[in-house]
Amino acid sequence: MKILLLAGDGIGPEIMVEAEKVLAVLALPVTLDRALVGGAAYAATGHPLPPETLDKAKAADAILFGAVGDPRFDNVERHLRPEQAILGLRAALGLFANLRPAKMFAGLEDASALRPEVASAIDLLIVRELNGDVYFGEKGTRTTADGQREGYDVMAYSESEVRRIAHVAFRAAQGRNKRLCSVDKANVLETSQLWRDVVIEVAAEYPDVTLTHMYVDNAAMQLVRNPGQFDVVVTGNLFGDILSDQASMCVGSIGLLASASLSEGKQGLYEPIHGSAPDIAGKGVANPLAMILSLAMLLRHSGGDEASAARIETAVAKVLADGCRGADLGGDMGTTALGDAVVSALNNQTHG
Ligand SMILES: NC(=O)C1=CN([C@@H]2O[C@H](COP(=O)(O)OP(=O)(O)OC[C@H]3O[C@@H](n4cnc5c(N)ncnc54)[C@H](O)[C@@H]3O)[C@@H](O)[C@H]2O)C=CC1
Ligand SMILES: CC(C)CC(=O)C(=O)O
Numbered sequence: 001m002k003i004l005l006l007a008g009d010g011i012g013p014e015i016m017v018e019a020e021k022v023l024a025v026l027a028l029p030v031t032l033d034r035a036l037v038g039g040a041a042y043a044a045t046g047h048p049l050p051p052e053t054l055d056k057a058k059a060a061d062a063i064l065f066g067a068v069g070d071p072r073f074d075n076v077e078r079h080l081r082p083e084q085a086i087l088g089l090r091a092a093l094g095l096f097a098n099l100r101p102a103k104m105f106a107g108l109e110d111a112s113a114l115r116p117e118v119a120s121a122i123d124l125l126i127v128r129e130l131n132g133d134v135y136f137g138e139k140g141t142r143t144t145a146d147g148q149r150e151g152y153d154v155m156a157y158s159e160s161e162v163r164r165i166a167h168v169a170f171r172a173a174q175g176r177n178k179r180l181c182s183v184d185k186a187n188v189l190e191t192s193q194l195w196r197d198v199v200i201e202v203a204a205e206y207p208d209v210t211l212t213h214m215y216v217d218n219a220a221m222q223l224v225r226n227p228g229q230f231d232v233v234v235t236g237n238l239f240g241d242i243l244s245d246q247a248s249m250c251v252g253s254i255g256l257l258a259s260a261s262l263s264e265g266k267q268g269l270y271e272p273i274h275g276s277a278p279d280i281a282g283k284g285v286a287n288p289l290a291m292i293l294s295l296a297m298l299l300r301h302s303g304g305d306e307a308s309a310a311r312i313e314t315a316v317a318k319v320l321a322d323g324c325r326g327a328d329l330g331g332d333m334g335t336t337a338l339g340d341a342v343v344s345a346l347n348n349q350t351h352g
């Protein structure tokens, strides 16, 4: 398997080092390559997603992605901002299905933003559509009749876009607890009414899955009130982006949530759900566990290597159960120490 490592900027390179250490311990028959992306690529080449990076991404079986978003370049033209690199990769590679699992790790209940007895029930999967919605609709600024500037971003979903993400979500629910909650804003948005109609059509093919619908404002509230009610949640790009950051604090930290971005084929991009965290970049305190868990998702989904994925997840669970905590979880372990702890847990597995 050819894996492309795109560390990016901010904390991206710091956490990528820890994932590479984990990969080295597993000693798998993989070929690694690297390329610049985001702020690092913009600084070196004047573009956040240079052609050579895109070519390498297209040729890879899987991409492990750190993060992009460098405030030094916040004021460059929008299409050259570091964040455009990840949006460009998602579009160019057809990565329409973003899987964002959130599960409570044993022993971490005290770190949740919720009461421990509420948090302990969390085991959900957000299936976020990743190629459409306001992020990819027509956008711009125009002048209103009364001479003001007005910004606009068109929210649009076609039937086929909704259908293909609905199938991913129903299949995921079949492999879990057979409950799917579709989150929309169908009381207000035409896009959401079509979304809901198509999801209901697709449901006919999955009679073993119980489908419910929830408005996104209620979903945000229910995620905090009673997150244990959710099994699989399917939603659009914007709502999924927001709800998954919220879900991360329900299980303790944004530094724990991994994701897989999948296309119709076997290729996938794997990244933590968080961004480049400029406020802590360079300080050695970023939590690398979401990055390491993203590697596990890569090995499972693109590599078909369930055993190695499970080993990594078991090692991370062990490290957390042993009380290892970074600053985000109220502890004092740095990025390197946390990566070392996972490596050590993996080595101990190997040696019985
Ligand atoms: N896929 C990507 O590369 C993404 C990029 N971004 C970009 O990242 C930049 C920063 O965005 P923010 O809104 O600040 O979101 P962020 O997710 O980077 O950070 C939000 C907060 O969470 C903390 N945090 C994030 N990851 C952490 C980790 N692994 N360990 C400990 N603490 C962690 C940060 O220190 C910060 O206080 C922006 O330029 C944004 O556009 C945001 C989300 C995703
Ligand atoms: C840079 C953003 C478009 C990405 C984001 O916030 C996310 O995918 O979670």
Ligand SMILES: [Mg+2]
Binding pocket: 241, 242, 245, 273
């Ligand atoms: Mg986000």
